[in-house]
Amino acid sequence: MDEIVVIGLSVLTSVAILLLTSLGLAVVFGLMRIVNMAHGEFLMIGAFTTTVAVRSLELPIWLAILCAPIVCGFVGALVELAFIRPLYGRRLVDTLLATFALSLILYQVAINIFGTAPPGIGTPSGWIEIGRYTVSYYSLFLPVAALVITALLYVLFKFTRYGLLARAAAHNPDMASVLGVEVRRVNLVTFALGCALAGLGGGLLSPMVAVSPGVGQTYIGQAFMTVITGGPAFLLGTLSASVLLGGISNIVSQLFTTLWGLTALLVTAIVLVRLLPNGISGSWSRQL
Amino acid sequence: MTASTWTTTLGRWTRVAVRRGFLWPTIAVVAVLLLSPLLSTSTELKWTLWLAFGILALSLTLVWGISGIFSFGQNAFFGIGGYTFAVAAFNIYPATGETLSALLIAACVAALFTALLGYVTFYGRVGDVYLAIVTLAVTLILYTVMSSTAGPEYRIGKAYLGGFNGMPSVPGIAFGTGELGYGGLFAFAVCLAGALYIFARFLLTGQYGQILAGIRENEMRMELLGYNVRFHKLGIFLVGGAIAGIGGGLFTAWGTFINPSVFSLQQAALVVIWVMVGGRGSLVGAFVGVAVVQWISDQADKIVAQQTPLILGIMLLAMVLAFPGGIVPAITRWLDRTWNSSKRKLDTIDVAPTPTPRTDTKPESENEGTPLPSGHIMAHHLGKRFGGSVALDDVTLEFGQHNIHAIVGPNGAGKSTLFGLISGQHKVTKGDVELNGLDVTRMPTHQRARHGLGIKLQVPSIFLGLSVQQNIALALNAPRKYKRTRPPATTVFAMIGLLEKKHEAASNLSHGEQQWLEIGMLIAQNPSVMLFDEPAAGMTQEERKRTVELIKKLSIHHTVIVVEHDMAFVRALGAPVVMLYRGNVFRHGSFDELSNDNDVRNIYLGRKRGA
Numbered sequence: 001m002d003e004i005v006v007i008g009l010s011v012l013t014s015v016a017i018l019l020l021t022s023l024g025l026a027v028v029f030g031l032m033r034i035v036n037m038a039h040g041e042f043l044m045i046g047a048f049t050t051t052v053a054v055r056s057l058e059l060p061i062w063l064a065i066l067c068a069p070i071v072c073g074f075v076g077a078l079v080e081l082a083f084i085r086p087l088y089g090r091r092l093v094d095t096l097l098a099t100f101a102l103s104l105i106l107y108q109v110a111i112n113i114f115g116t117a118p119p120g121i122g123t124p125s126g127w128i129e130i131g132r133y134t135v136s137y138y139s140l141f142l143p144v145a146a147l148v149i150t151a152l153l154y155v156l157f158k159f160t161r162y163g164l165l166a167r168a169a170a171h172n173p174d175m176a177s178v179l180g181v182e183v184r185r186v187n188l189v190t191f192a193l194g195c196a197l198a199g200l201g202g203g204l205l206s207p208m209v210a211v212s213p214g215v216g217q218t219y220i221g222q223a224f225m226t227v228i229t230g231g232p233a234f235l236l237g238t239l240s241a242s243v244l245l246g247g248i249s250n251i252v253s254q255l256f257t258t259l260w261g262l263t264a265l266l267v268t269a270i271v272l273v274r275l276l277p278n279g280i281s282g283s284w285s286r287q288l
Numbered sequence: 289m290t291a292s293t294w295t296t297t298l299g300r301w302t303r304v305a306v307r308r309g310f311l312w313p314t315i316a317v318v319a320v321l322l323l324s325p326l327l328s329t330s331t332e333l334k335w336t337l338w339l340a341f342g343i344l345a346l347s348l349t350l351v352w353g354i355s356g357i358f359s360f361g362q363n364a365f366f367g368i369g370g371y372t373f374a375v376a377a378f379n380i381y382p383a384t385g386e387t388l389s390a391l392l393i394a395a396c397v398a399a400l401f402t403a404l405l406g407y408v409t410f411y412g413r414v415g416d417v418y419l420a421i422v423t424l425a426v427t428l429i430l431y432t433v434m435s436s437t438a439g440p441e442y443r444i445g446k447a448y449l450g451g452f453n454g455m456p457s458v459p460g461i462a463f464g465t466g467e468l469g470y471g472g473l474f475a476f477a478v479c480l481a482g483a484l485y486i487f488a489r490f491l492l493t494g495q496y497g498q499i500l501a502g503i504r505e506n507e508m509r510m511e512l513l514g515y516n517v518r519f520h521k522l523g524i525f526l527v528g529g530a531i532a533g534i535g536g537g538l539f540t541a542w543g544t545f546i547n548p549s550v551f552s553l554q555q556a557a558l559v560v561i562w563v564m565v566g567g568r569g570s571l572v573g574a575f576v577g578v579a580v581v582q583w584i585s586d587q588a589d590k591i592v593a594q595q596t597p598l599i600l601g602i603m604l605l606a607m608v609l610a611f612p613g614g615i616v617p618a619i620t621r622w623l624d625r626t627w628n629s630s631k632r633k634l635d636t637i638d639v640a641p642t643p644t645p646r647t648d649t650k651p652e653s654e655n656e657g658t659p660l661p662s663g664h665i666m667a668h669h670l671g672k673r674f675g676g677s678v679a680l681d682d683v684t685l686e687f688g689q690h691n692i693h694a695i696v697g698p699n700g701a702g703k704s705t706l707f708g709l710i711s712g713q714h715k716v717t718k719g720d721v722e723l724n725g726l727d728v729t730r731m732p733t734h735q736r737a738r739h740g741l742g743i744k745l746q747v748p749s750i751f752l753g754l755s756v757q758q759n760i761a762l763a764l765n766a767p768r769k770y771k772r773t774r775p776p777a778t779t780v781f782a783m784i785g786l787l788e789k790k791h792e793a794a795s796n797l798s799h800g801e802q803q804w805l806e807i808g809m810l811i812a813q814n815p816s817v818m819l820f821d822e823p824a825a826g827m828t829q830e831e832r833k834r835t836v837e838l839i840k841k842l843s844i845h846h847t848v849i850v851v852e853h854d855m856a857f858v859r860a861l862g863a864p865v866v867m868l869y870r871g872n873v874f875r876h877g878s879f880d881e882l883s884n885d886n887d888v889r890n891i892y893l894g895r896k897r898g899a
């Protein structure tokens with residue numbers, strides 16, 4: 001019985017990690033259709049922001065995590081102005097290649113600053129005992145955080161004026177601008193929001209994983225697969241895909257090894273793409 | 289065989305080789321081989337590596353530049369080829385003393401992997417960007433997977449995969465007489481690269497090259513002409529994967545070593561940069577791009593060591609922002625303009641051949657006295673829903689008793705949906721479609737085209753980047769299962785004009801001329817049923833008159849169905865009219881019957897019915 005509870009909690013944590021690393025991409029790629037190959041590096045920047053804030057500035061961990069989205073949102077806005085904006089309207093491949101180049105540059109810059117294996121921060125202490133097992137509070141906190149963030153995003157895009165404008169500007173920029181939406185500014189804000197979300201994900205993850213310049217590359221593939229399998233409903237679709245892919249990969253990992261867990265994630269995603277080319281939410285009537 | 293027939297055969301072969309561009313690569317290979325004794329060992333080693341990379345770049349050029357499929361996976365196939373070669377060589381070399389079979393196995397395994405990935409993405413109808421991301425995700429996950437194979441349990445036969453550290457001391461290339469030395473390996477690499485280059489040229493200068501160009505320019509038109517686009521995409525993707533796999537095998541043999549870094553993001557970036565620098569569509573450019581980029585990064589490494597990702601990133605960013613077409617093509621274009629040496633009308637890929645119109649078949653259309661058996665379309669209780677909205681409710685129609693049928697109806701009546709269901713671009717929600725007595729309801733678009741269905745879309749759907757002649761040639765050579773021969777190209781040009789513009793790029797034509805070109809492709813396709821979706825849209829009065837005449841002429845040998853808004857145009861056709869309204873057939877009859885019908889007039893004038 002205890003074992004089942006512990007396995008269940010572990011699945012929940014995996015799902016949460018997948019969701020947290022994918023939400024930013026869900027906004028930038030799922031909603032705006034910008035292929036942001038540097039998404040992983042935004043996770044990395046968020047994780048480093050938190051690490052530095054804890055280690056050098058000696059901020060409490062909660063405050064340090066909140067610094068991550070602010071820094072990443074700012075960097076994201078700069079990136080949009082410098083590289084994304086000139087490429088709107090060009091072939092999708094161009095944006096893809098430009099952000100890919102950016103990802104390489106940010107990776108090397110991080111190595112130059114932090115080295116390849118910088119010291120990390122510990123997981124916040126505190127755990128509960130379930131029978132013979134202990135589970136840290138933090139790994140229980142992650143799923144809660146992921147769900148709260150998703151819910152807040154849902155409210156933001158569904159019920160606020162900005163949310164409506166952002167969706168309009170993403171779906172049909174020409175029509176939106178004719179109707180008086182300042183598409184450029186709205187897109188800037190939405191892109192920065194996506195980057196901030198990536199940063200927040202990285203910040204939340206930083207106490208759990210080894211933060212290195214290559215940390216983004218570990219997650220970007222999974223994040224893209226999650227958003228693609230999620231389909232057009234970029235929030236709830238990504239949530240469903242995280243549950244499905246994260247669940248499968250965690251269970252396979254526990255049965256065999258992490259390696260097989262990753263492979264299972266990939267194979268499931270590819271089979272799903274073949275069966276449901278429009279993603280899990282392809283036939284839903286909701287748009288979020 | 290006498291000596292003279294030998295020489296003529298040889299002469300013919302030489303001419304073919306020169307025309308298809310096999311001569312220069314052969315000369316280049318021989319020249320390099322002759323000069324190779326002059327090269328130092330380190331140069332030979334470096335150039336062998338560049339050739340392995342060049343083969344990899346060649347594979348991306350084929351897939352991306354020529355066929356328009358952007359794949360991040362080429363270096364994954366390269367890596368799989370490299371690993372397979374290592375595993376196979378460890379197991380085969382001790383027994384046979386040769387590793388050529390290992391290279392062959394590497395190509396096959398890479399091709400198999402490519403085929404699986406391609407099948408999922410192309411047959412899942414996944415979009416272009418998705419393919420890029422799926423291939424990249426696969427590459428990254430392979431990186432993670434191969435990095436975690438360190439334990440002794442990860443063993444295939446005698447080969448240990450070695451995890452992050454990779455597999456050292458792999459046997460090199462061997463023909464059964466021991467491993468080749470540096471010089472021998474270099475000579476082998478030169479011959480291999482030359483052979484693969486010639487193979488690529490062979491593919492592209494034939495009919496297949498035309499098909500690939502068509503797919504790059506306009507997939508939908510290719511399907512409407514009857515080409516199996518997904519199959520051909522899978523085919524070239526597989527060829528690209530096999531070539532990348534061979535490159536990977538050569539890479540492993542070069543360093544007698546392979547590790548997971550072949551699956552890294554840097555490597556993925558490198559391939560793209562090589563191809564972009566060399567020019568996406570140029571086969572030679574693949575090798576030139578490798579040489580240029582590798583030389584630059586070697587030099588840069590001397591100034592700032594170990595900053596490869598940074599340098600690559602800056603190069604890639606500069607390429608995308610400043611030279612999206614490639615550096616080598618930009619330079620050649622600049623040189624071209626400076627010397628103004630040759631006037632090239634088409635700024636597309638050089639490898640596209642000039643098609644020779646087939647004149648060996650006599651068209652039936654020449655004796656206009658005996659019309660061909662007309663086509664026949666039957667829609668039976670056809671319906672289509674998009675999400676919650678009903679585009680077509682319940683339509684039963686038969687076309688084919690007359691030679692021309694007109695369909696009218698206000699916006700949103702379901703006219704275009706009906707065409708989409710007949711051509712197979714939309715999936716039927718209910719009911720069925722019959723074409724020439726054949727149930728085609730579940731048939732993919734290209735199969736319907738092969739059974740004699742042609743369609744002219746509202747917005748001209750042509751191959752903008754190809755010449756007028758190539759556009760027509762693709763339609764002439766389209767695969768078909770019906771008993772109608774292809775008309776000679778001259779007949780097509782006689783009907784649509786444009787003969788003097790046949791070498792012009794289709795994108796340079798005016799809107800009206802593009803409409804004519806599309807009609808010309810329909811004539812060349814020679815289907816039994818022709819659908820015209822608003823053919824008069826955007827045409828001048830004079831052009832409309834010509835179009836009516838042309839449609840009447842075509843109706844002698846084809847069943848023509850025309851959707852049109854322009855009432856004068858419909859009247860001039862003098863055909864029975866079907867009026868659709870809100871997804872249903874509203875009226876049937878002659879033009880005069882409908883135009884005197886009060887309800888019809890009310891709908892068209894927006895008045896309330898019965899008012």
